[in-house]
Amino acid sequence: MTILDTGIKVVRNVGRFTFGEGSVSGVCALVDSRRESSTPNAIFLVDEYFSSKKDFPKSLGAKNNDAVHFIKTVDETSTQGIDKLVSALHASGHNKPATIVGFGGGITLDTAKAVSNLLTNGGKAADYQGWDLVRVPGVHKIGVPTISGTGAEATRTCVMTNLETGLKLGMNSDYTVFDHVVLDPSLTSTVPRNQYFYTGMDAYIHCIEALAGSYRNAIGDAYSRETVNLCRNVFLSNDMMADARRSDLMVASYLGGCAIATSYVGIVHPFSAALSVVFGLHHCVANCIVLNAMSEFYPDGYKEFRQMIELQKVELPTGICANLTDDLRHALIAATIKHEKPLTNALGSDFRATLTDTRIISLFEKM
Ligand code: ZN
16 A cells, blocks of 8 residues: 655644543633633533533533533534524623633534634634634633543544535634643543443544555554554443543543544545435444444454444444435435545545445445
């Protein structure tokens, strides 16, 4: 296989991080250390999962004049949803906060990143979908993941879909990276098992795709290898949710996020994106459904995935593409092949010679 240059020359990592069981108790002091007389108030964006616990944001350090918004996670992030949230923050006078805390899963973390950029750059979220379009640094932001796998806590992007144009693309920018990340494995103890598995596998899948690709970066490869090792520790153990295993997965998620910053995914992600666009499936479960049909392309990864899913007794939705109409077939093909970079990474620039329309559909029909 020819090794290709990723073209990625400069990589920015998270400014600071705090790691360890109980480290979430330090968020309050961290927020207070950012408060100044000119910027006394903070913004807390909290996963709606925590909205049932009364006064939960106060436990993170939220004060009466701070803005607290619970982020809905039924649908993935849209540029329109981000714009609405930014308008609400302007309306409540929270346009120059001391810091923004994003507390939750990938959707909540990505929302915090996008809001941070928009408060200082102005305009609409859709204006910044692409590479290096953010002009000035965003508001200081703190990320606290409550589930492990997507790597959103480490990456320089925030995935959003423009519901008007269908464009699913983040604000890829050095300014999108969190200033401080708090990694506390105790936060993932209550995640439902299936969701814990699907989300954790996102880290594994990113890295097996990157390591099988042609675009390579030596540092990215090292991050990827260790991410895969940690995922094996977790998902090939008897209890993926034991304390030590949840700690392993939180590290895997962070390192996997660092790996993506220097590399590209492969065939799984384009097919998974098509399932998300056409059927509205969430990213992480869609990835697992796709890998389950990819034995020809990733024989070792597939075998290991089957071992993991059986050992952890996790169920995977089936029959997603059982009744495809012509319109759905066309939509699935178009939504898959538009991801040229990852497909080139996996199969070379003539990837359409391998991935013919018929082949693509026969793969979807296995899902
Ligand atoms: Zn992913």
